[in-house]
Amino acid sequence: MTSTVEAEETPPETNSFQVDLRGLVDLLSHHLYSSPRVYVRELLQNAVDAVTARRAFDPDARIRIRLSAEGGRVSIEDSGIGLTSDEVHTLLATIGRSSKRGGEHGLESARREFLGQFGIGLLACFVVAREIRVVTRSARTPEAAPVEWLAHDDGSYTVRALPDEARPEPGTTVWLEPRPGAAEWLEPRRVEELARDFGSLLPYDIVFADGFGAERPVTDRPAVWDREHSSPTARRVALAGHCAQLFGFTPLDTIDLDLPVAGVRGVAYVLPEPTSPAHRAGHRAYLKGMLLTDRADNLLPEWAFFVRAVVDTDTLRPTASRENLYDDETLAAVRDALGGAVRGWLTELAAGDPRRLAAFLDVHHLGVKSLARHDPELFGLMLPWLPFETSDGQVGLEEFAAAHGRIHFTRTVEEFRQIAPIAAAHGLGVVNAGYTYDADLLALLPTVRPGVTVTELDAGAVTDRLDPVPTEAELALTSFLATARTRLDPHDCDVAIRAFQPVSVPALYLDDRQARHERDRSTARENADSLWTDILGSLRGSAPRARLVLNHNNPLIRRIAALPDPELTGTAIESLYGQALLMAQRPLRPADTTLLNRAFLGLLEWATHSGAANTARKEDEK
The missing domain is CATH 1.20.120.790 (Heat shock protein 90, C-terminal domain)
Incomplete structure (x- = not known):
């Protein structure tokens, strides 16, 4: 008889992932972030989140954020919530953790007010820094001593307690020492420029100091579209100046974008020159006052290629790099609503200001034609003003249809140019449908003007x-x-x-x-x-x-x-x-x-x- 002895099963060994910080920084700088410039955004974002948490904990606290660049170093100081020694170990030294995640820190109630969503935080600063020094003191346990966290780009860090005089008040100060080759990103002029670009609409007053004793404001609130102006003309002038500063052109007109339900507020600027329908517009999107991207090409419908928009939102989701908007159902709904605002502006012009509408269509009739293909009501409204090339010259379809009950069209520009002089001489109504969108609109014409017949030109008809x-x-x-x-x-x-x-x-x-x-x-x-x-x-x-x-x-x-x-x-x-x-x-x-x-x-x-x-x-x- 043979006996079988079963081997005892060995329990699995539990291990933790080992993270190569230098490799992770390389991943961030080359694949997640488009430019090292984002480190300024991360510094501002952490400071704003810290003071937001402080205000939730202590509504009467004095709020202050000061960014400075001097001696080749960058620092930012805030009067925010601060951290204890245990929190420093848990939150700053553990990749993927955030002081905004758990209820154990008493911050969950303010969760929707935070800018940061992915817990990367100070780690992004290693894109330009070889060393990060943080001195912090907790507002929740003011009796605890200040704590210093000193981290290096090789993945090592130290934590030590400091005497009370190192930081008498709650809050946090962060210093960055530049890595070789990154000093240009820490120059005072560059830091101030990036701070204004990213943080001009942030909800707290932020100042910048360049080491010469002067402090200049970074924030410029409220947004230009929300400010009080002495007259509509003064508002238009202010918005035109804002557009010239951001986009480099004086707008043909402005369109207010206000979606209170979706938490979106801003303005769209109408381009003064024609642009290709294939061109994807770069819109400027802020998230809770922080610049997310100036290349948001999914914010407005594709047909609205004749505007550049600037919006601030507190509902739309950012991508992992926080450099664009996440294309989900919420963004799709907002995109449709913003398109509706542009359409409503066109409708108002058609009803009350034909002169401005004509000036707009002289430049951007292609955009309106693109929109009108999918909106018969708007097409009917725009019909008297939309230009078409016809055998009677450049006229609107309504006028042309009144002169020719039966409309013929050619599908190519060449065919039209051959037949147009002959058609004009013999009273044949021909429209050139060889241009973008014109054939689609001609097919739609009988639905908005019953009684008009539209057929493709054939040899027999001529x-x-x-x-x-x-x-x-x-x-x-x-x-x-x-x-x-x-x-x-x-x-x-x-x-x-x-x-x-x-x-x-x-x-x-x-x-x-x-x-x-x-x-x-x-x-x-x-x-x-x-x-x-x-x-x-x-x-x-x-x-x-x-x-x-x-x-x-x-x-x-x-x-x-x-x-x-x-x-x-x-x-x-x-x-x-x-x-x-x-x-x-x-x-x-x-x-x-x-x-x-x-x-x-x-x-x-x-x-x-x-x-x-x-x-x-x-x-x-x-």
């Missing part, structure tokens, strides 16, 4: 509007037209003759979308292998063909029609076809290129032979 040639004249041209149709039939092009203006245009190439698709299919078939040639050949349908319309009013056409040589007539027709293709800016297929070359050389051949014959005849006459 041909029907042109004047027919008298029957006798057309019968006399039978042989000429037969030759022309025979020559162009291999190119899937019909031939018609009409009388139209301007006289200077000898021929007009017309097609529609189906004809272009058929043309593309033929091109693909010519370049395909045998299998695809058969497949594409089977797809040929009964699509309308392109049409070359010859102008009977043009003297050249009459002379070509009177040529006695059918071969020369055919060569001339091919030349007219090629020239009309080029005028319409249609892509040339290999067969078209061959035709153009053949026609050009044929005409040269005829011209030189004709010239030689004339010369010989004149010599004989001599």
Whole structure:
């Protein structure tokens, strides 16, 4: 009998993660934060959070925050909540912990008032500092001695108690010693500039001292959009100055952004020059008065590319680096509401200030068109002012629709430019829908103006509007037209003759979308292998063909029609076809290129032979 002895199971050993502080600082500086400049934000943020906690604990406490830069060092002093010796060990020396997290420190009630959300805090200062010294005294246990925490970028730190005179009052002072290569970030001018940029709207008075005895305010409250002004004009001037200072331009107009429910307040500045719809605007977002980012591209809807916004919020979430807004459902709702504020401003202009609206649309009609695609009500409101390129010139759609009950449009700018002079001369209403958003708005037009018909321009519609040639004249041209149709039939092009203006245009190439698709299919078939040639050949349908319309009013056409040589007539027709293709800016297929070359050389051949014959005849006459 065999016995089996089971080995006793060894209990698992519990260990803690070991953190390489230098590696973590490298991670922060190269991957989390966009620039070392954020260390000033972290210093200000910790100080503001500390005094916020102090005010929650002692509402009558005197609040003070002083930032200074002198002798190559940066320091910040606050009269905040302070820390005890145990708290220093627990909070400052443990990565990921924060004095704002637990209820054991009596701070949970003020949680929503804090700026910091991720507990990184002073660790970010190692991006520019080789040594951080903190002297702190707790306001909750004032009888405890002040504590010094001295940390180095190699991960080591010391904690010691100091005599009472080292810090008589509660609060905290932090000193930073620069690391090699980072001294520029601790220069007084740079520190003051960063402090103003990040902290101008913070809720407590903050001063900066540069070591020469003078103290200058960092904060500038209330925000310019919340200040009292002597008149609306004075307010506009103040906002324009604020915009010029922040963004470097004088705004065309300003739009108040006020969402009390969402805790968002600010202003949008309308750009004075047009910008591309593809350009992502960099908006400026503050979180509880601290600058979060000046490149928030997800704050407003994409269609609002014609404004730059500045907002302060206490509800939106920051990303882990606290350098942008976290794109969640709350931000989506705020974005829609801010878009509604911009839309409301447009509506007010349309209803009460057409002059300002016209000035705005002269610059930013693309932005309004983008918005109007998804808002029929706004589209109807803007209809009298939105400009469109038409065969009657640059006019609004409402005026154009009143003149032409049936509106035609072209999908390309080139097609419109070819047909516009002829359409204008013959009363055909054509809109150029080759520009951004115009085709979408034309499709929406019948829903906001019932009774208006919008159709894409086709060859038949244009041909029907042109004047027919008298029957006798057309019968006399039978042989000429037969030759022309025979020559162009291999190119899937019909031939018609009409009388139209301007006289200077000898021929007009017309097609529609189906004809272009058929043309593309033929091109693909010519370049395909045998299998695809058969497949594409089977797809040929009964699509309308392109049409070359010859102008009977043009003297050249009459002379070509009177040529006695059918071969020369055919060569001339091919030349007219090629020239009309080029005028319409249609892509040339290999067969078209061959035709153009053949026609050009044929005409040269005829011209030189004709010239030689004339010369010989004149010599004989001599």
